[in-house]
Amino acid sequence: MVVVDMNRAILRRVVNTKQALTFSKRTFCNIAANVGSSSDNSNNEATENCNTNHDNEHDVAIVGGGMVGIALASALSSLALTKHLSVAIIDSNPTLGLKKTIEKDAPPDPRVSTVTPATISFFKDVGAWQYVQQHRHAYFDKMQVWDYTGLGYTRYNARDIGKEILGCVVENKVLHYSLLSSLQDKANFRKKIYPARLTSMLLQSEKLYPKGSPEDKRLSRLAKLELSSGDNIYAKLVVGADGSKSRVREVAGFKTSGWNYSQHAIICTVEHCSENQCAWQRFLPSGPIALLPIGDHFSNIVWTMNPTEASAHKSMSEDDFVKAVNYALVYGYGPHPTSSFLGQYGDGLSWITGGAPPSVNESFQVPPKAVKVVSERMAFPLSLMHANDYVSQRVALIGDAAHTVHPLAGQGVNLGFGDAIALANAIAEGISVGSDIGELPLLKTYERERKVANIAMMAILDGFQKAFSIDLGPINLLRAAAFHGAQYIGPLKRNIISYATGGKMWPLFS
Ligand SMILES: Cc1cc2nc3c(=O)[nH]c(=O)nc-3n(C[C@H](O)[C@H](O)[C@H](O)COP(=O)(O)OP(=O)(O)OC[C@H]3O[C@@H](n4cnc5c(N)ncnc54)[C@H](O)[C@@H]3O)c2cc1C
Numbered sequence: 429m430v431v432v433d434m435n436r437a438i439l440r441r442v443v444n445t446k447q448a449l450t451f452s453k454r455t456f457c458n459i460a461a462n463v464g465s466s467s468d469n470s471n472n473e474a475t476e477n478c479n480t481n482h483d484n485e486h487d488v489a490i491v492g493g494g495m496v497g498i499a500l501a502s503a504l505s506s507l508a509l510t511k512h513l514s515v516a517i518i519d520s521n522p523t524l525g526l527k528k529t530i531e532k533d534a535p536p537d538p539r540v541s542t543v544t545p546a547t548i549s550f551f552k553d554v555g556a557w558q559y560v561q562q563h564r565h566a567y568f569d570k571m572q573v574w575d576y577t578g579l580g581y582t583r584y585n586a587r588d589i590g591k592e593i594l595g596c597v598v599e600n601k602v603l604h605y606s607l608l609s610s611l612q613d614k615a616n617f618r619k620k621i622y623p624a625r626l627t628s629m630l631l632q633s634e635k636l637y638p639k640g641s642p643e644d645k646r647l648s649r650l651a652k653l654e655l656s657s658g659d660n661i662y663a664k665l666v667v668g669a670d671g672s673k674s675r676v677r678e679v680a681g682f683k684t685s686g687w688n689y690s691q692h693a694i695i696c697t698v699e700h701c702s703e704n705q706c707a708w709q710r711f712l713p714s715g716p717i718a719l720l721p722i723g724d725h726f727s728n729i730v731w732t733m734n735p736t737e738a739s740a741h742k743s744m745s746e747d748d749f750v751k752a753v754n755y756a757l758v759y760g761y762g763p764h765p766t767s768s769f770l771g772q773y774g775d776g777l778s779w780i781t782g783g784a785p786p787s788v789n790e791s792f793q794v795p796p797k798a799v800k801v802v803s804e805r806m807a808f809p810l811s812l813m814h815a816n817d818y819v820s821q822r823v824a825l826i827g828d829a830a831h832t833v834h835p836l837a838g839q840g841v842n843l844g845f846g847d848a849i850a851l852a853n854a855i856a857e858g859i860s861v862g863s864d865i866g867e868l869p870l871l872k873t874y875e876r877e878r879k880v881a882n883i884a885m886m887a888i889l890d891g892f893q894k895a896f897s898i899d900l901g902p903i904n905l906l907r908a909a910a911f912h913g914a915q916y917i918g919p920l921k922r923n924i925i926s927y928a929t930g931g932k933m934w935p936l937f938s
Pocket residue numbers: 491492493494495496497518519520521540541542543624625626627669670671672674675676693695730808826827828829835837838839840841842843844
């Protein structure tokens with residue numbers, strides 16, 4: 429109900445400010461200019477070629493129609509204050525314009541995402557979850573995390589925080605299709621898909637129109653986008669949802685910080701003899717391996733290792749790979765953990781355990797064996813990247829264009845959906861008070877909200893990645909203590925679960 433609640437709050441503010449909203453029909457001037465990186469001196473070369481072409485003028489231009497870009501379009505199409513905006517979606521992905529279908533009986537695609545309850549609520553609000561439910565997806569209510577030393581483990585249960593599920597694993601293509609379908613259901617929403625790539629961009633400004641006529645002033649409030657198709661389009665706000673190598677980020681001149689992990693993630697789908705209903709993650713010396721349920725008898729593997737090992741695991745025979753997976757998860761590297769000191773004395777330590785959650789008494793379980801690999805194996809290099817700014821005048825970044833994180837906790841696209849919700853709400857809020865939706869002060873409200881959330885999550889994931897990469901006696905003991913703490917200390921456990929599932933609690937204690 430995130431979007432709906434915000435919508436109500438904004439509507440109340442509209443009534444209070446008594447601001448009349450008008451979306452006047454506009455006349456548009458096409459500006460012929462050298463733009464973006466190819467521009468020599470666009471100030472001098474800008475020449476106006478006035479016509480009344482309304483088709484290429486939009487309120488919002490979303491560059492990148494991946495999961496996050498389409499989520500923003502969906503959010504805009506669902507909010508009362510933004511559903512009449514004109515939205516351009518620019519992406520050369522040929523399936524965007526089509527009402528494609530997804531084969532239901534084929535084995536799952538290896539590209540999957542673990543979506544949090546907060547993301548599921550968003551999908552329900554925009555009418556997309558009904559489409560996920562028509563395809564393969566797997567809710568899970570239990571999760572087990574442990575490491576190869578055998579010194580400790582943590583089991584999480586949705587009942588620990590009074591919920592029914594911890595999350596749901598869905599193929600990325602199903603998430604994308606569902607958001608697109610929900611968008612197509614909104615017949616009155618003015619969206620236009622440009623099957624092209626952004627090549628360059630000119631962020632108009634009053635300096636380009638020194639004459640200062642009313643028409644000049646109007647044009648100075650639009651950004652110009654040049655597309656690989658040869659089209660030029662114009663928008664009040666350009667949103668970079670074009671992934672980790674964002675062209676919008678580059679052309680707008682945003683700097684980034686971050687590093688490569690010198691790790692690759694191997695992903696693929698495996699089959700079991702029976703259905704897997706738990707999310708498993710074991711930390712090995714080379715990185716974590718996750719076994720995520722994806723419905724029927726299938727699970728998804730996300731296995732992090734160094735690039736040399738990754739290339740060996742990608743090319744080894746299927747039989748050898750299945751053996752390697754079972755060794756990594758079921759019987760290799762070290763002993764299975766047993767219950768701990770705190771577990772044995774849990775009752776006497778109730779002042780620490782703070783009302784023991786149900787999973788405190790759950791013993792360590794051995795994950796189900798894989799019997800077969802049923803998809804191709806894919807490898808992705810891993811990095812942490814954060815844009816120093818998410819916004820500038822007329823530009824906002826969302827999703828992987830603004831930040832990429834280690835996939836060890838399956839948070840990347842969930843953070844991106846959080847960005848899409850926050851930006852849609854900021855735009856609605858701007859409209860409610862009659863402001864230009866490309867103005868920096870308005871966009872800064874979006875940036876402030878999301879930087880806090882994204883940086884906190886990035887710091888936690890990076891800390892985990894580093895803490896679990898060290899194989900040293902004292903660090904191993906510290907890790908064991910952390911596992912025991914997370915298993916037995918009730919408030920800590922509930923806080924971790926709530927945060928990881930998209931709840932608002934601050935990491936550790938709030
Ligand atoms: C191994 C692995 C496992 C993961 N598992 C999870 C998980 O379990 N849960 C989770 O939340 N996240 C997970 N993630 C992260 C998640 O996949 C990403 O965060 C997500 O895909 C980002 O979506 P996006 O729409 O921002 O970017 P992208 O998916 O990269 O989409 C960008 C779009 O922009 C388009 N584009 C690019 N350049 C241009 C241009 N110049 N002009 C126009 N269009 C352009 C592309 O065609 C593409 O459609 C995982 C990542 C990896 C690598």
